[in-house]
Amino acid sequence: MSLFKAREWWSCQVGSGEEFDYGCLKVGSFTENPNNKIIVGSHQGILRIFNPSGSHVDSMSNNYASDLLLEKNLGMPIIQIEIGKFVSSSPMNQIAVLFSHKLSIYDYIEQAGVTEHGRQFDLELNYEHNMNRPTFNMCKGQFGSGGRGNKESSDCEYICVQTLDGVLFVFEYERQTMIKSLPHTYLPGPICYLSRSDAIVTVSSNYHVECYKYQALAIASGADHGSSSNNDARRKGLDIDPSLSVSQSSKKVLPDWSFNLGECALGIQTTQRIRNASQTILVLGERNLFCLTDNGQLIFMSKFEYNPSTFVVYNSEVSQSDASNPSVRYIIGTHSRTLFIAQDGHIRWAAHVDSVPVQIEVATIQDIRGMICTLSETGLLQCCYLGTDPVSTSIPTIMSSTMINVEEAEEQLTKLNKQIKQAMNDPTLVVKRKSNAQVTIQIDDTNQFSTTDETRFQRHDVESTVPSLCVNIRVKSSEAIQNTLLTVHVHTPLCAQPNEIRMGHIGGISAIGTASIVFWMRDDLTPWNLEATFTVSYNTMSDNVCQTIQKSYKLPIKLVARSYQQPISATTADQCKITLGANKPVADLNRVFPELSTGDTNQQQGLTVRFYGSVENVSILASSKSQKYRFQSDSLASIWLFSNLLIERLSASSSIEFEFGDPLPLNDYFSIIDRHYELRVECEQINSTLEISSKQFRAIQKRLLSKFKDKTPSLLDNLDILLENTNQQILALADRYEQSRYELNRCSHDLSCATKLICLLLKISVSLSSDNAQLLNAILSPVTSDDNEQGWEETVDAAVNYALRTVLARSKSAELGSMPSTIGNSTTNMDINKLKKRIQTLCERLEKGGSLVSSSSTRETNLSPDSAYSSTSLSTRKEKPIASNRRKKDDDEDTEIPNGDHEDVFRMLPSTNARKQYNNEDDDN
């Protein structure tokens, strides 16, 4: 970044489609004329000589025809150009052109014509050296002068060419005097001649600046023209003609001195030599600039914050006259298109240029000293000087600066403000507009079952091919809606694929979003709910309020169960039997469950089915004599779905009433609760063990780490074995945890089913009203969540407890504000027996005619235990064997509560007395 631009004095585009790199630009003069000419050679082999005449006339038209003195196609890629006295006989300067395989020296011939336009320029080949290998770069110098270079010997300049494989060729005019390969050269570096010590300075591939005395090189190049040694190692297999190989001496040349740069170099240059003052070497690295004395000591370095492309060291008269204070001046060109003009370590000026320069030269043109010539890789040749033109950065123009009509703008502003205010203050504005969109979900059951085996059944003894059902969904909207998302939710053993469909934009009245969803049973768990819920969320176009609609759909039972031909021998193994009485003659089960019927009509009234992935049978028997339906199964859980379905289907066709006279199967139910609770405790225990062992694992890791980090190596103290063991333990625990979780999941499903069944039976047996049934369902919730800290037991306990204390309370103490203390306790602390007892009490109280609907709480329920007993409506009531004595105790306690409390006016606020009472009771329990 620079404040100013380099001011362009003259520029032209050299060629088109030609490439240029470092070395392609040279500035110099051939005669005594102090004005410099610019010589440019391209990689395409075209040499051009320019003599810029000034900008004032031609730059407008970009006409540089008269400035271009010569353009010549030399037929070979030009790599580097030098100007110097390369011919011993001539006092004039010659041009040395380094081609890719050749070095040629040209004379510059200028024939004056009659007029200015009649001048002729030409290049005449003086001599050339062919080379058998690709060249890389060259430098000129008075090689062999031994550093005593005086005025007279400076007339002669020799050329040193470096080839691509690091071999130096020195040519003294027409004669080739030396061939020497530099050691360890992989990629040749830049070279330059150091006249004071008569040496060649280069940067080798190992990031060292190396200085080779010419004397040492010349001696080492010596006599033997043996076989090349190090080339072959480097470019093995490349078919170099062995005859081409250079003379290599057996002994290696050692550098006079070397300096470790630590990075590769882009260029190397020296300051001009003034008498016997020491020279300074400047090396342009990729990230730093190094300044060295001519004996290899670092004077200064400066770090770049940019990527340099090229640099040039130039000498001004000031430094020449004042040799005692040698300051070095240079210009660095960067890839960020900036020229930095620097003296020693200071950046004196920064100027912006239009392109990335590949080479910079400082020239005297038209008697203007210090003109900066830059060449870009595409051939943009510029002569610039430093000025104070600001950099023209493109600042975005926002709007045309036309005059704004103040009145109009004000009017518009007030209008907009009004609108904004309206929108912000009027909440109805948002609400009113949304109600237009009518979104409906239509479900088309194709009733087409196919089979799938994408199941995750864990019991391997059952076949895993289950039917799947494809359901088509259509989402209709009366108005355009967007961001429509359809989500499908089913209860776990079932699954839906895909369960989330992005419909995006549904536009217009006729447009319909459709989707087809496949349902099947994935896990071998007892299904407890066949309902699938479709939820569509969408935004209307008018506002961004998200809205949802829901629709549920009952999936056919065929997805989860199939009929099973029961072997006769196994009939009696069923443990659970539920018998439902009905007030109508029994229906044909094959008609009630057509999808499960075996088609075997002559069979007696009975049906045996199995869930997929299960080996348990569920048989449904209908006894026409006693008008009873009987369900038999190994477990309580499996019965639920069928009993519910049967009741639903029979009730749908006719008004039928069922009765359930047997005692509730609470024993079976409690065993399921027990099992569920045990599993939960087990999971928690495994979890805590896992936590402990992973803590141990981390501790061992930390120990090991500090041992490894320690300076003095010490024994591991078998910590590695311990680490391994702990790891295995963790893995084993994790496996066990997974298994327990699976079991827990199974059990949860069983529990859900059983809970629902109990609720159903309770409802039938005491014929609860639908309000009551709903409340009962909420209290004895079938929803089990094992992921929370608070599991099913806690929530149900709390709910049951609450119900017992409020609506079902024997005495109207109305402890509404108290919360059961079970919440917040950890799983292991829970008293599962208390829960069971409470559930039982709940059932009993309901059987005794208690009502859950809160209005009933005002009813007279102040019954003595005995009268409650006698008031039960059903004749088949028997005393339950479980916990009967405990129930007695419970009843006793209940009677202890003073009855007068229910006359309290402020029933909602628990009196201190009541609270104390409650606490006592809880403690006793």
Next chain:
Amino acid sequence: MRDIDPLFQAMSYYRRRKFEQCVEITSTLLEKNPNDQVAWLLKMRALTEQLYVDETEVADDGLADMLDDNAFHQTPMPGTSMRQPTANTNAGMSGPSPAMRPTTMAGRPITGMLRLNTQSTQGGKSMENALKTARTAATARPVTTATGRFVRLGTASMLSTPDGPFLQVGRLNLPKYAQNQAISRSLFEHLFYHANDVRAALQLATHANEVYQNKDWWWLAQLGKCYHRLDMIRDSEKQYVISLEIQPMVDTYLYLSRIYLRLDQPLLSITKLQEGLEKFPFEPCLIQAIARIHEGLNDMTQSIEYYRQVLKLDNTNIEAIACIAANHFYNEQPEISLKFYRRLLQMGVATSAIFTNIALCCFHAQQYDMIVACFLKALGCATSDDERAEIWYNIGEMALYTTDINLAIQCFRLALVHNNDHAEAYNNLGLVELQRDNNEIGQIYLQTAQSLAPHMFEPYYNYGKSMYEQGDLQSSFRAIKSSLDIYKNHADSKHIYEELRKMFSEL
């Protein structure tokens, strides 16, 4: 006409930093002749150069670094550590108070230029604080681990060579390569920067150091770099010191100073940099590094002094200009600050931030005619939503100064549209709502601001004040206490605090 030699062409492309073409040519050369070591070397260098990162600038301490106990003292003396720059976090700060100059999430005065590490916690906070910092889009939470960025660099290298990695690092015979001086250095850089395999690089460096008998400063510095990357701080320090004994280099001084910063020894770090300055008196990088450390130590006057020195050596240094400008702005000298920002603009740094800053300077320097134009330009330049949010927030501030409440509300809302985590906007919006007697809405805004920016004392103070006025003394007391925790010397907070205390003691 003979064609140009392909190897020469490749080297030319390399010079001109056209690395892709260079890799292409060298790849064809290698296809022709798999044993061409020169082409292999050049390709390796080109691939390395594509992904080169200046190691002296890498930063962002990860969360893992915070767990490290590299720091000398857990409870350092005031002023000697980045953790606790001064005894009293605010009182000893030479420079403007947080009331005048906003702080970063790490509790440091906001700096003039965004660079690596200014956003992170700079090791200046304890672990708990770092974890507590609000998680917004531009969070001050450290990157989870230091390797995050390096892993990404590694994957970047996979991208650049779609046919799989150029080198099979595992198969390299490192001791053999270490013998070869020319190849080993490039190979090391390739392993370190491109393949991102620090372990292999470390092995190579160790072998090479055996070959050179620990006499080569470059290899020692590289060894130090490897140790540094592997978090073996003390080993790294040793290598750097030996390397500097052999050959002083600017980069090595910078590496060493970074090491001492990791050890939480900023003063030692400055000493080392000053040693470097004795060797290289004209090196702006070293001075800049000192200035940054002083800034980290909350020593603004020193920091600015060093930034001025940088400018004397290199007057195009953007960071120095920006930092000095920011300092002048917060020191109530907007006219001078304006000059610096204008210079940045003239240098071609035409970003939205500069325009916004110029607009703010103009406002405070009472050159009202420029403000609207500058803000328009800033909005035009803005490329990201975050920038737009900041601009709209500042416009809203201007609107507040001109008491155009409606415009202010609209601006703050726009700021929140662009960046929903803009705590300052929430704070100001809350204040405006409080003034319009929408107490509940205002308090909600203030609470949002509190949760988004726990480093700002303003939302706490405002909340406390509003609660005080409404008579909810308990909440007010709590909020005022938090405000004083963040900024000890806030006079208004102290005032309310004292009054509340008096009241409570009377009870």
